[in-house]
Amino acid sequence: xxxxxxxxxxxxxxxxxxxxxxxxxxxxxxxxxxxxxxxxxxxxxxxxxxxxxxxxxxxxxxxxxxxxxxxxxxxxxxxxxxxxxxxxxxxxxxxxxxxxxxxxxxxxxxxxxxxxxxxxxxxxxxxxxxxxxxxxxxxxxxxxxxxxxxxxxxxxxxxxxxxxxxxxxxxxxxxxxxxxxxxxxxxxxxxxxxxxxxxxxxxxxxxxxxxxxxxxxxxxxxxxxxxxxxxxxxxxxxxxxxxxxxxxxxxxxxxxxxxxxxxxxxxxxxxxxxxxxxxxxxxxxxxxxxxxxxxxxxxxxxxxxxxxxxxxxxxxxxxxxxxxxxxxxxxxxxxxxxxxxxxxxxxxxxxxxxxxx
Numbered sequence: 001x002x003x004x005x006x007x008x009x010x011x012x013x014x015x016x017x018x019x020x021x022x023x024x025x026x027x028x029x030x031x032x033x034x035x036x037x038x039x040x041x042x043x044x045x046x047x048x049x050x051x052x053x054x055x056x057x058x059x060x061x062x063x064x065x066x067x068x069x070x071x072x073x074x075x076x077x078x079x080x081x082x083x084x085x086x087x088x089x090x091x092x093x094x095x096x097x098x099x100x101x102x103x104x105x106x107x108x109x110x111x112x113x114x115x116x117x118x119x120x121x122x123x124x125x126x127x128x129x130x131x132x133x134x135x136x137x138x139x140x141x142x143x144x145x146x147x148x149x150x151x152x153x154x155x156x157x158x159x160x161x162x163x164x165x166x167x168x169x170x171x172x173x174x175x176x177x178x179x180x181x182x183x184x185x186x187x188x189x190x191x192x193x194x195x196x197x198x199x200x201x202x203x204x205x206x207x208x209x210x211x212x213x214x215x216x217x218x219x220x221x222x223x224x225x226x227x228x229x230x231x232x233x234x235x236x237x238x239x240x241x242x243x244x245x246x247x248x249x250x251x252x253x254x255x256x257x258x259x260x261x262x263x264x265x266x267x268x269x270x271x272x273x274x275x276x277x278x279x280x281x282x283x284x285x286x287x288x289x290x291x292x293x294x295x296x297x298x299x300x301x302x303x304x305x306x307x308x309x310x311x312x313x314x315x316x317x318x319x320x321x322x323x324x325x326x327x328x329x330x331x332x333x334x335x336x337x338x339x340x341x342x343x344x345x346x347x348x349x350x351x352x353x354x355x356x357x
């Protein structure tokens with residue numbers, strides 16, 4: 001960069017790039033917004049974190065008890081299927097629809113950080129895992145992500161009814177779409193609530209989604225916030241994490257929410273005064289996972305309490321000593337016994353929840 005002028009704090013940084021375009025906003029390490037409206041998502045963070053964001057190619061030959069398939073379309077889907085040996089139990093499997101995180105602005109379901117967890121989850125439940133490629137802000141702001149997730153469910157329903165694609169046919173053979181569970185991490189966990197509510201509203205006694213039924217929601221460390229800082233936002237140390245910082249929390253939401261909206265918007269604060277009363281929101285049973293050392297721990301717990309007060313069926317798993325999306329860090333899961341143990345607890349809780357619904 002040449003002729004850079006950088007303003008300290010949370011204000012916009014304006015920098016002249018080599019081709020004359022200017023950086024009008026950025027989130028350190030993750031993205032830069034240029035003055036022509038384009039977005040540069042070239043990773044500029046610590047090199048040791050880069051392997052977690054490398055894409056994993058699909059494979060139809062079983063590995064570690066599962067196969068991995070890409071299903072291009074509107075939207076693109078990535079499918080994990082537990083491998084069943086010839087003569088094995090071929091009963092239909094519940095379907096877990098994964099909505100990836102990234103503050104609505106970054107990440108992709110093919111990344112290693114998702115692959116290592118959801119391939120493991122597919123075998124542990126067992127279940128068919130369908131991961132949805134979501135749009136990214138600021139090019140496409142909310143509710144585009146909600147609309148895409150709804151489109152993924154409609155595509156899944158269509159596959160269950162009739163589809164000639166070989167991968168779709170394979171999914172149709174094993175998937176029980178009457179037991180669909182929405183799971184999402186961080187901003188994807190916000191979508192679990194929002195998409196489940198949309199499906200419930202569209203259902204409205206008309207059975208328009210049959211044979212598909214959303215049987216449960218699993219928001220993991222949802223990015224729920226308020227306009228004012230929570231106690232955990234002010235007290236939890238996040239400076240050692242490149243994957244979740246206060247800058248990311250603030251700027252990604254500003255880039256993703258409708259223009260002019262604050263953090264009190266229902267997309268980021270479904271328990272707030274701008275959102276519909278939770279008593280009126282049709283939701284399936286929910287399992288909410290909360291990190292004890294997460295920046296958004298307090299607003300996560302506030303959401304859980306609001307669900308209970310509204311008479312909703314909700315279970316809460318608190319991962320002691322863990323920070324935001326800890327289970328997606330493959331290196332920590334593999335090398336740190338405590339992180340590995342907490343990850344197994346999360347998988348066990350999800351498996352129990354799915355088995356009971």
